[in-house]
Amino acid sequence: MDPGSQFICASHLKTRRSFWVLGITFGIFVAIQFSALPNSSTISSLFSAGKFTLFGRWDFEAKNQSDSRTAGNPKNTYLVKDSASSSTFEDSRNSKLDNSSPSVPEIFDSSASNKQIEEFSSSIAPHASSGSVPQQLTVAFPPAVSSPITTSQINMDLVSPAMSVQNHEKHIMKTDEKGSLMQRNVSLLRNNSSAGHGKSSLPTSAVYSISAMKKLLLQSQSLPRAVIVKWNSTADQELLYAKSQIQDAPVHRNSTELYAPLYRNVSMFKRSYELMDKVLKVYIYKEGEKPIFHESILEGIYASEGWFLKLMESNKQYATDDPAKAHLFYLPFSSRLLQLTLYVRHSHSRNNLIEYMKRYVGMLGQKYPFWNRTNGEDHFLAACHDWAPAETRGPMLSCLRALCNADINVGFEIGKDVALPTVYVRSAQNPLKDIGGKPPSQRPILAFFAGYMHGNVRPLLLDCWGKDPDMRIFGRMPHVKGNKNYIEHMKSSKYCICAKGYAVHSPRVVESIFYECVPVIISDNYVPPFFEVLNWESFAVFVLEKDIPKLKDILLSISEEKYLEMQKRVKEVQKHFLWHADPVKYDMFHMILHSVWYNRVFRIQSP
Structure with a gap:
């Protein structure tokens, strides 16, 4: 390198160091001020009056309350930012509904009080994902509670590159008995374990390993929660009884139905499923206009929400017309149809989608007492579109949300929310077409991936392994009728790579199981389906995105004996991922419903 270039590099380095020092100093100052002053008055004075951004998470607009209510606008402007969307969107934190956008269809009487809806929404702590700090820690670390699983234990399983001081602070908001918001900071101590793992062009962010996720699940099930129920019901007592029965489940031996290694605790799962089958009653709201409500898309990548909605509304065993027994x-809506109906192309804003769902919930709260009894904690939804975490912000965050986009970093809460399987259904008439695969002896390909080069992970995967003769790593494969070429590769591979695109979820996870290929999941902070009961590490391989350069070594380190056992387990777990026009025991419909039931049971508190 010539002297001139050396001088320029040295100057740039010196400048960057100066910015880092200034940034870290400012971050420490803000953190100290925030923790020292509960009302954050000093911090707010650092920003311009009227509107400011706090750590990139929320924008607050200083408006006169009576003026905002008169205008019928929400008091807070919600941040609409979802890195997992299937299209590129600008940060719309400052955007409002455009007058040129089509009006939100009326779903309840327009004379309903905007003031009541606003007060209802503002009574719930607004949650939003910053895109860098996991949201489920709200459950994992309630204040003043001791637990055998400590923060440091969970942090030992965190993998994080160098992070700014700002990203080390977690601001958690809870609601006390008077409805006021309590704030506290949880310092996330993370291990810098990125050194020595090869070059990577991936962005830096906090990463939870699968073992850290398991610990968070245990935390959520064991720690008490400050939830105020306005009155107790017979249904609550039945849930408490079910909880005790599941916790004290008799030991279950292997049977033809359930293969024990697939489950975290096969005895608890069996007992829980039996009780669900015997006890569970679900009330389905009739309100909501088509196509957003009560309508199903049964084909394509978002088909899971459509199949579940269709089967739930036609179910006779679990559905009840008596809400007192529920x-x-x-909440029978389709996140895909919500997007198709209301999103204004090129508007770069989903505010009207979020507002539409908030109004729907506000209407339910006005018309019925059931939502208000538990603040929506006994309500659930199933939504598969990438935008579903954004569409269900505001009051719906208290629901049990079954989401395909099960990303910790965009607000998925382990132990409350349910990871919905993403299934690409090619034929609504025959969703099980082509299922099955070749025996291990007829799988000459070590690993296979093909798909669009969305996001950062797939291009790196292709760059590292696209030319390796043992690995079949491609971009988009040429279209063949029935996708035969793609399916044949899956059926002929030992391992099928399930790499994230824009969002963490991918239909390849379920496709791997369909075609009896061991899934290799490369998607940081993705919570796999039915995480509450399935022991995913027994039949799938999890590779951190930063370890893509070591992928082949990781796969070759798995012994033939272990591979054969994993492949056998993939075949065993397959029954949990199948759609049937008439649901059968342990199939996809029942497993989704069971995960919702299971999380509700373990979140119920004794009066």
Whole structure:
């Protein structure tokens, strides 16, 4: 390198160091001020009056309350930012509904009080994902509670590159008995374990390993929660009884139905499923206009929400017309149809989608007492579109949300929310077409991936392994009728790579199981389906995105004996991922419903 270039590099390095020092100093100052002053008055004075951004998470607009209510606008402007969307969107934190956008269809009487809806929404702590700090820690670390699983234990399983001081602070908001918001900071101590793992062009962010996720699940099930229920019901007592029965489940031996290694605790799962089958009653709201409500898309990548909605509304065993008997309340909407109906192309804003769902919930709260009894904690939804975490912000965050986009970093809460399987259904008439695969002896390909080069992970995967003769790593494969070429590769591979695109979820996870290929999941912070009961590490391989350069070594380190056992387990777990026009025991419909039931049971508190 010539002297001139050396001088320029040295100057740039010196400048960057100066910015880092200034940034870290400012971050420490803000953190100290925030923790020292509960009302954050000093911090707010650092920003311009009227509107400011706090750590990139929320924008607050200083408006006169009576003026905002008169205008019928929400008091807070919600941040609409979802890195997992299937299209590129600008940060719309400052955007409002455009007058040129089509009006939100009326779903309830327009004379309903905007003031009541606003007060209802503002009574719930607004949650939003910053895109860098996991949201489920709200459950994992309630204040003043001791637990055998400590923060440091969970942090030992965190993998994080160098992070700014700002990203080390977690601001958690809870609601006390008077409805006021309590704030506290949880310092996330993370291990810098990125050194020595090869070059990577991936962005830096906090990463939870699968073992850290398991610990968070245990935390959520064991720690008490400050939830105020306005009155107790018979259904609550039945849930408490079910909880005790599941916790004290008799030991279950292997049977033809359930293969024990697939489950975290096969005895608890069996007992829980039996009780669900015997006890569970679901009330389905009739309100909501088509196509957003009560309508199903049964083909394509978002088909899971459509199949579940269709089968739930036609179910005779679990559905009840008497809400007093209900253990769960179902919000029968389609996140895909919500997007198709209301999103204004090129508007770069989903505010009207979020507002539409908030108004729907506000209407339910005005018309019925059931939502208000538990603040929506016994309500659930199933939504598969990438935008579903954004569409269900505001009051719906208290629901049990079954989401395909099960990303910790965009607000998925382990132990409350349910990871919905993403299934690409090619034929609504025959969703099980082509299922099955070749025996291990007829799988000459070590690993296979093909798909669009969305996001950062797939291009790196292709760059590292696209030319390796043992690995079949491609971009988009040429279209063949029935996708035969793609399916044949899956059926002929030992391992099928399930790499994230824009969002963490991918239909390849379920496709791997369909075609009896061991899934290799490369998607940081993705919570796999039915995480509450399935022991995913027994039949799938999890590779951190930063370890893509070591992928082949990781796969070759798995012994033939272990591979054969994993492949056998993939075949065993397959029955949990199948759609049937008439649901059968342990299939996809029942497993989704069971995960919702299971999380509700373990979140119920004794009076």
